[in-house]
Amino acid sequence: MADQPRSKIIEDNPIGNGLDSFCASFDTVCADRGIPCTLDALGQLDLEDVRNIALDLLSALQGLRASRLLHSSGSSKNLFSDLSRLNSAVNSDDFDLDRIKPLLNAVLADHLRDALIWDRVYDAVTESTPPPRPIASSLQQTPWLRNTSSFANSSEHHEYIDNVLKEELGPMYVGLRDLYKTYFGDVPNLETASETFFEDCLGGSNPLFKNGWRGWPEEAKQDDVLSWFADFAEKLAAFAKSYNSAPAHKRRPLAKPNEPIAGSVGKRKMDIGFVDDPSAGKDSRCHWSRILVPGELKSNPSADRPSEARLDLGRYAREVLATQDTRRFVLGFTLCGSLMRIWVFDRLGGIASEQFDINKDGLRFVSTILGFLWMSEEELGFDPTIMTAKGQRFIEIEREGTTERLILDGLMNRARCIAGRATTCWKAYREEDPDALFVVKDSWQYVERDEEGGLLREATSKGAVHVARYYHHETVRVWNIDDDVRNNVRKALDVTKAANYRQNTSRRSPSTSTAGPSRVGRSSSIAGAKRSSYETGAFLPPSKRPCSTSPTKAGSDALPNRIHRRVILSDWGIPVYEAGSREALLAALADCIEGHESLRQEAGLLHRDISIGNLMVSKDNGGFLIDLDLAVKEQRISASGAKGKTGTRAFMAIGALLGEQHSFMHDLESFFWVLFWICIHCDGPGKGTVVAQFDKWNYANTEELTRLKKGEISDEGDFIKAAEEYFTPYYKPMVPWVNRLRKVVFPNGRRWENEDSRLYTRMKEILGEASKAVAGR
Incomplete structure (x- = not known):
């Protein structure tokens, strides 16, 4: 009988009065609380009452013969087994009871419909079925999680930020x-x-x-x-x-x-x-x-x-x-x-x-x-390597056999997030030479990733132009050990002993992930396995997560770790959106595009995070790239055939959002989105604002964001109309030039089909012409 279709099993094994005991239990709870026994009662009962009612229902369903005959939603013996697993999950204080309310509503309806009830049972148990364990593979793409630090010109309303924060916390x-x-x-x-x-x-x-x-x-x-x-x-x-x-x-x-x-x-x-x-x-x-x-x-x-x-x-x-x-x-x-x-x-x-x-x-x-x-400041989480003397904050580094003291002269940027790289940048100078300006950058990188400092040193030594120049890098040490999360911040506290730890659904480091092979170009599939939408005691993302692994560092340890890195750069600047004029902004963007090309040609590195905060302009108005946290050797990506999503949401290329193997073409498209964003959100140097129509780009899921971006660029008339409506008065003269850029980045209003290195030159030429055209206006 187990081989029969679901509908036949349900028809031959009606529920009948099999749920009467549950209904009686529900009536008793409502009577005790003085609440009418209607569907609306679920919204008036407290969480513990709803939990107990749900447990009564699941027990009653397991008593029905059909539950032992119906197929499992996963790989278990039958639906009875699925209900047992769901029963345990509901019994946890951390289960989201909203997930089982559709089933409760179906059972408490005025007229029982067996097929609908079993459909709702399958919906509920499917939500709680853990995914198969991923298989490690040698990939170079970076795990892409929505992160609250990547919001650009956002209002940060609760209704938007909460889901992203849940995903960030994992x-x-x-x-x-x-x-x-x-x-x-x-x-x-x-x-x-x-x-x-x-x-x-x-x-x-x-x-x-x-x-x-x-x-x-x-x-x-x-x-x-x-x-x-x-x-x-x-x-x-x-x-x-x-x-x-x-x-x-x-x-x-x-x-x-x-x-x-x-x-x-x-x-x-x-x-x-x-x-x-x-x-x-x-x-x-x-x-x-x-x-x-x-x-x-x-x-x-x-x-x-x-x-x-x-x-x-x-x-x-x-x-x-x-x-x-x-x-x-x-x-x-x-x-x-x-x-x-x-x-x-x-x-x-x-x-x-x-x-x-x-x-x-x-x-x-x-x-x-x-x-x-x-507690001391260190015990409360403050960094003891950043010291204070005579009203000045400073760090000390060991470089070329000597100790140097760098005075921190002001905060430039602090990422607004909890989990993640959490980049912080300070303007700094050498104590003995106040005119020599530096940038001190702290971030928390996955231990599997190549050190950004090493990549910057290589780019500098090989002569890459319009890229921030390397001065020094180190792993921060606190209490005489490397400052990582698992062994230093958490002092080797074993999270596998947590009451709600589940190995097959824990957040994994980039070294244990899955993705299939692909080619450069179109693909609608996303690397990674879909995760269950609840996890006992855990925040979980609603989306699929592509992850990566290092070919030399992959191992059996699935728990992630981040380590505290410090990089010091000898170039200082301001973000391009603070450039003193429109022509300075355009010239700086052209320089950054040249820097991107030089980074590939001289050092073989693909940047992969072209965003509004990573394009800088120096005091002499020259542009340069910063932040190689997500950069990888381009040759490795081509060899792996890996898919994945890498970048900052609002500026990610459409193909990158779809999980295509990352190409330099995606980064060039990101330059377009950066300029588009600036023209909408800035009404002069550094005068940013929130635009409700585009705020959702920070929070929309991948599929919706892909549709939004396609809608902006597919039709020239629609694009010009939208630009005229949303570009700020300061950037309104840029409409025809941004449209010209759109036409070369998106030929015929479509995404690129083949890689074309000539796009570098075309984009720089348009930006150069635009700079001359808007000068003095």
């Missing part, structure tokens, strides 16, 4: 029992002081702690908990200040649930946290640059899940990292009801301790809060 491992010891274990006197304070809390006729904390709001409403927590933290801060061997750090609790904190692009509020301002009251005004430890409070214990408290705390951590340019990682906490977790956000994502109930483990609660108050 799996968030929770339940790490050694996390507290790892991050709090070296704080001097913490254990002794915590015990002293807690003993005081237990004493007296009206103890502060007796079967729970005195004054703890029974219903755990957010505002009440916030007030209680802030008052408790104030008491502990006063104790910390008076303790004999207390550190000299001056930190205070801050509670600002209803007021945006200054320093973010979009409006961001934070429930509670700790700041470095000794004069701050619990409700003082503050800036994200002063937040040391962010916190998130929720009244419902079940809010400790990916789409709620964890995402909120992730937003705060992103703001902290973005505004504190020497921060390597951020510690934070969630308090959902009385259940607390400690969190760490670093350049791989987020990890967390196990939950503990502050009303049951009062001593641990005390030591956690006191630890936040007493």
Whole structure:
């Protein structure tokens, strides 16, 4: 019978009254809550009620004979096995219950339709079926994940940014029992002081702690908990200040649930946290640059899940990292009801301790809060290799046998992200020679990738023009070891021991991935395997992820790692969109195109990330390329036949979005998109703005972004009309010239069919003519 079609099995094995027990359970829950027993009740019940109802339904479905006869959605024995796996997932606190609501709606409808119910069962179990494990292959494409640092001229509204942030963070491992010891274990006197304070809390006729904390709001409403927590933290801060061997750090609790904190692009509020301002009251005004430890409070214990408290705390951590340019990682906490977790956000994502109930483990609660108050700056995640003396920040490097001190003279750029390369650039000069300007660039590269510093050194030594010149590079060392995430930031904490770790769905490093062979040119397929749309306790992307591997460094270790690299360049400039005139912008773009060609011809390198932030103009108006983080030897790409997506979303070529093998032609197309973007978003040198029509380019999925870009360039009349409408007044004279560029980059309104090196010359000629035409206008 198992070989029969699904419809025949369903017809021969009707549900009948097989779900009556479930319906009775649903009616009981609704009656207990005083809610009418209708479909609308699902939206009025709390998460735990919905979870229990869903578990009752899955158990009832497994009791139906059809579940043992129907085929599995994957490779299991039958649908019964799929339901068992889904049952376990739903029982986790981290499962997104919205995924099972269509099934609940089908069962609770006025008229049961067996075929529809089983269709919804298949939908639900398919969402939870893990993908087959990928097979390692020798590819050179780079994994392409949407990342919040790549937004260009964006409003950063919650409705746009949240999905991208979830994808950026990837799996968030929770339940790490050694996390507290790892991050709090070296704080001097913490254990002794915590015990002293807690003993005081237990004493007296009206103890502060007796079967729970005195004054703890029974219903755990957010505002009440916030007030209680802030008052408790104030008491502990006063104790910390008076303790004999207390550190000299001056930190205070801050509670600002209803007021945006200054320093973010979009409006961001934070429930509670700790700041470095000794004069701050619990409700003082503050800036994200002063937040040391962010916190998130929720009244419902079940809010400790990916789409709620964890995402909120992730937003705060992103703001902290973005505004504190020497921060390597951020510690934070969630308090959902009385259940607390400690969190760490670093350049791989987020990890967390196990939950503990502050009303049951009062001593641990005390030591956690006191630890936040007493930790050193290094323990809170600040980079000790960036030092301060006489009001100046500086780094020291060993170069050609001598120690050089470079004064950091100002922040140029700080990527607004949590997980990723997280590039930071400072303007700098040698202490003994203030006129010699440099750029110090810190980033977190995958350990498998070639060092950017080595690629820049090669490009410089081989005479590549209009490319930033190399001065020095090194791997940053903190506490006398290489500063990577897994072994230094996380101190070798084993995430495979997380309560929700699943090996076959963990985020992989570029060294363990899959992609099929392809040729240069058209392809609608994307390298990589589709991942399940949920993962217990993890944020997951909705899209397919192409990944890569190094042919010499691939191994069996599937966990990713990033390492802290520092590169120093001897060329300083400003982004091309800040060029002093239209003609200077166009000339700089032409120089950058020449630099791209020179990089290929002299060093054999393909840049692969032509974007608005990687094209610079020097003080003499010459243009040059920076950022070889994603550059690879062009010969390797051709040999591998690899597909993949590489670049910054708004500026990626259409073919690159479709996963084609990366070609220099894709980079040349990206130059067009950079100019197009500048003309729409800049109304003069450095005068950027957000344009709602194009803001979605930062957030749209691959397929939608591909359609949007095709729609812009396919018809000349439509393109000119759109340019006339959206180009700023400053760049309106550029419309005919950008259209001419469009026609050579997209012949007949279509993507290129064959590689053509002559496109370099054609593009430079058009930009040169345009520069002359718009001069003085």
